[in-house]
Amino acid sequence: MYEEVIKRFGAIYEDPIVEIKNLKQESYVQQYQEAFESLLNRVELNEAYAVSLFIGGLKKEVSMPIRMFKLTTLSDVYAMAKMQEATNVVLKPRYNSPLLTTLKFTPNSVNKPVIAPIKPNTMNGNNQVMARNGGNRPFKLTQKELEEKRAKNQCFCCDQRFFPGYKCSGQLHSLEVVSESYDELGMEGDNETFEDCFEEVITADSDPQISLNALSGLNSFQTMRVKGMFGRHTLHILVDCGSTYNFLDLKTTKSLDCKFESTTPLQVFVANGKNMMSCYQCKNF
Numbered sequence: 692m693y694e695e696v697i698k699r700f701g702a703i704y705e706d707p708i709v710e711i712k713n714l715k716q717e718s719y720v721q722q723y724q725e726a727f728e729s730l731l732n733r734v735e736l737n738e739a740y741a742v743s744l745f746i747g748g749l750k751k752e753v754s755m756p757i758r759m760f761k762l763t764t765l766s767d768v769y770a771m772a773k774m775q776e777a778t779n780v781v782l783k784p785r786y787n788s789p790l791l792t793t794l795k796f797t798p799n800s801v802n803k804p805v806i807a808p809i810k811p812n813t814m815n816g817n818n819q820v821m822a823r824n825g826g827n828r829p830f831k832l833t834q835k836e837l838e839e840k841r842a843k844n845q846c847f848c849c850d851q852r853f854f855p856g857y858k859c860s861g862q863l864h865s866l867e868v869v870s871e872s873y874d875e876l877g878m879e880g881d882n883e884t885f886e887d888c889f890e891e892v893i894t895a896d897s898d899p900q901i902s903l904n905a906l907s908g909l910n911s912f913q914t915m916r917v918k919g920m921f922g923r924h925t926l927h928i929l930v931d932c933g934s935t936y937n938f939l940d941l942k943t944t945k946s947l948d949c950k951f952e953s954t955t956p957l958q959v960f961v962a963n964g965k966n967m968m969s970c971y972q973c974k975n976f
Contacts (some may be wrong), residue, residue, distance in 0.1 A: 707733040715748045720772045723748065742768055752779055855953045855970065921947055940974055949973050 711730040716723040726763055727745055736744075746754050757771045837847070846853045915930045924947055938959075944951055951973040959967045 711744060714744075716750050716753070720749070720753065720769075720776045724769055724772075738765060739763065741765060745769075745772075857957060929966070936970070944971075944973055 707730050711727065712736060714723075714727060715728065724745075727748070731741060742762065742765055745765065749772060751896075753772055753775050756775050757768065760771065762768045762771060764868065791956055840847055845851065846859055848859050851859070917928050917930060919926045919928045926943070939949075951971045953970060954972045957969040959969055
């Protein structure tokens with residue numbers, strides 16, 4: 692009867708050597724250490740071999756750093772493994788997040804910098820200005836009428852004097868400049884729409900351009916990020932050779948308590964095909 696009980700509940704079918712060799716860390720080092728010591732007490736191994744078995748069963752992120760120390764005692768290996776595990780917990784958020792936000796690389800992007808496309812001046816002698824008011828039918832101005840209104844500083848859609856921030860009585864919210872060359876080809880030109888900003892578009896002699904890198908704050912091989920001082924404030928300045936004008940964020944201007952004034956709205960072309968409006972200027976900055 693005694694022999695039958697031993698056969699039924701004994702450990703004659705277990706091989707602790709095989710178990711300790713196949714033992715792997717699945718959770719924390721402390722739990723792995725307890726399971727390893729439980730099997731180690733049932734076998735006779737020299738300490739050097741036991742150290743190798745313990746390190747071999749650790750997770751790769753724990754075992755690889757401590758191998759370089761060439762530890763010879765189990766107590767040192769236990770302590771070093773727990774320290775490495777704690778270090779990995781602290782550094783894990785850094786490994787999971789990118790260090791720098793960069794543009795997605797494509798093979799053809801090396802020789803193609805992101806620069807604003809150069810568009811022709813929309814106020815030349817062969818252009819017409821067309822205004823739309825909701826669902827009303829568009830009306831057109833001849834070049835002569837356009838020049839007369841510009842000389843008198845009048846709104847293109849009425850006879851009132853134009854000034855920055857002026858609201859047309861017809862509640863106009865957009866102006867579109869269409870080239871005659873597009874009409875001859877039966878094509879629509881690029882329509883530039885600016886809502887709740889101004890009704891008359893005044894273009895400069897050369898259309899201002901701003902690089903998409905400068906707008907988004909990303910670095911490229913044509914940009915250089917430097918630090919500057921304005922009084923006691925530190926500013927991050929992005930020098931971009933793809934931009935033709937200098938631009939300052941309006942929120943930054945207010946936080947620095949800079950003096951800025953309203954000016955003739957300036958249309959700025961951005962490299963992504965869109966455009967922005969600059970309605971203020973900051974002198975002597």
